[in-house]
Amino acid sequence: MLSKVKRRIHDDWTLFLQNYWLERKPVYTPVDPQWHNEGLSFTFISIILIGMTLFFSPMPPDDLLRHVHAWQYDYDYRLMFDGYPYHFNAWFGFDWLAGNLYQTFGAFSIKLIQTASIALLALVVYLNLHEAHKDTRIFLLLFIIWAVGDRFLLARPTIFETLLMFLAIAASYKNLKPQWEALLHLTLGCLMASFYHLFFIYLIPLLFWRRIYLLPLLAGAVGWQWLSGGQYFQEILDIFNFGSMRIEGLNVTENRFALPGILLLGAFALLFVYRWQRIDKQWLLTAGWFSLPMQIRYVMDNLFPILIFILGRHWKIRPHPFLILFMLVMVKGTLGSSAFYFSQKPQTTDYFAQGEHILAQNLGVNFWVIHQGGNQQVKVAPAMEIGFADKAIQQATLDKKISCELLRKFDFDKYVENSAVELPTECLQLQASTADGYKIWKVIKNNVE
Structure with a gap:
């Protein structure tokens, strides 16, 4: 197995060096002889991305740092934070998984979760561009990571909800046996439902693709209602009123009003897409759903990748290998600075006493x-x-x-x-x-x- 991977990497690297000296044309079209040359493999690029994330990605600045420690508080955020109003853990499935990783790998588990996020992002972009040329798929996945990869390095539950949603959409293209297809979609849906109390934000648009997601949607509602002691639906209404709890002048950046960005992305898609097919309409409905909150977070995490998926399907171009190399260099700046930062050293200084x-x-x-x-x-x-x-x-x-x-x-x-x-x-x-x-x-x- 290892020798096969090494041979594949060697072949890809040789191919890359050879293609670099082809005609210096920025992009090739199906009429160019270079269009039919073998492209780089996804495995080759994935190994580079995983290496970049493991060795250079910085420590996440926010929520992931609490998710890996929730197990130490018996998954009760009332013990961790002042004022947490709910008696159930709103991210239980994700906290359980992150906590078990932390107990096994220590602080290095943070790196592993970040790496899983970037690797899964690369995979879902590649799969959802299945109609494009192989090199185009690789170029566009690098472009997305360069543009919004810092968001996915945060590796929050909402990030994994987005990634699993895109994976579920990619799986809907596959012609699997009915029983295996049902099992796959149900597994993805139930996993999404367990990760995050607002799971329905990401499961509802999947109904545009497969009606089977109605089952995990209902199961998730029942499960969270049970976990919250029958208070789930009431507390969901309270969650949507968070903004009114903040004093004037306090704003959360990622909740910024984003209508101009939504309109710009929509206009850009319409400008370059001439013939809407059924799959385009499904993407359009999905994009419309995430436009409703008009928040910058959904523009970056959801709408921007969807735009690339739509355009990538219709642009019949293959980028010059030098452009892929250029994007790899740009991606390095997104995934980490020039500093070498592989290990997450355990904290040895006790700054705080028990229960302070x-x-x-x-x-x-x-x-x-x-x-x-x-x-x-x-x-x-x-x-x-x-x-x-x-x-x-x-x-x-x-x-x-x-x-x-x-x-x-x-x-x-x-x-x-x-x-x-x-x-x-x-x-x-x-x-x-x-x-x-x-x-x-x-x-x-x-x-x-």
């Missing part, structure tokens, strides 16, 4: 605290949703300023920041500074340590 109550400067710092203090089961404010925090804490987060009164009112033991504007040193004592720019301050309570 910690105020983080902002979203981002709070996830770092959870990652550093998971073994000590620290409790952190603000939570993953800034609106869960008391309005006084939200205001302090917005202003980057805190007071002794605030720290003592909520009985915080530590304050962690990486860019505070003003600090009340009369009730804070610097405990530690980290190489990555975080400062841990001990709260002096009642003017006594």
Whole structure:
């Protein structure tokens, strides 16, 4: 097996070097003799992408850092964050999988989850461009990774929901035996339903492709209703009101209004697609569904790849191998800086004591605290949703300023920041500074340590 892979890599590399010296024409069409030359293999490119992600990708800055530690809190986010209002874990399936990986591989599991995200992204793009030339498929998958790969490096449950949805759509092209096809789609649907409490966002558009997804959609609703103790549907309504819980001036970047971007992508697709086929209409319905929230996150994670899928099916071009090499260089900048960062070294410094109550400067710092203090089961404010925090804490987060009164009112033991504007040193004592720019301050309570 290993020798076969090595031979395939050698053949692909030789082919690449040979093709580099073909006529210097940016793209080839079916009338060019180069159109029929053998293209690069997906396996060859995948190994390069996996290597880039393993060796160079940075530590994710947010949610994945809490998902790998949820098991240490018995999957109860009320023990991890101040103000988390729900008595069920809204990402139970994903947290269970991430937690088991963390218990097996330690902090290196974060790298593995990121690598799985990028590898799965490459696979679903390649599969969904099955009508394009092999080199075109590779070029476009590299283009997508370059453009939005940093989003997929976050490796959140929503990212994997998107990837599994695209995989399910790709599977709908295959002519499998009916029983195997049903099993495959049901497995993918149930996996999606278990990962994320808002799973229906990603399962509903799959009904445009296969009606069988109605079964995991119903099963997921029943399962979450049971897991939440009968409160699921009521709490879903509350989730959609998160925005009203935030004070004025606090905005989440990825929830930004994105109608101009949606219109631009739609116009671009219509400009280059002349004959809509049945599969184009299914993609159009899927894109329409993710346009409804009008949020930038869905533009980047869902609508942009869909646009590439539609255009890639209709553009009969093959890029010059040099363009693929160029995109590989560009992808390197997306998947990681020039720094070599292979291992996630375990934390050896105990910044926090068991069960300490910690105020983080902002979203981002709070996830770092959870990652550093998971073994000590620290409790952190603000939570993953800034609106869960008391309005006084939200205001302090917005202003980057805190007071002794605030720290003592909520009985915080530590304050962690990486860019505070003003600090009340009369009730804070610097405990530690980290190489990555975080400062841990001990709260002096009642003017006594």
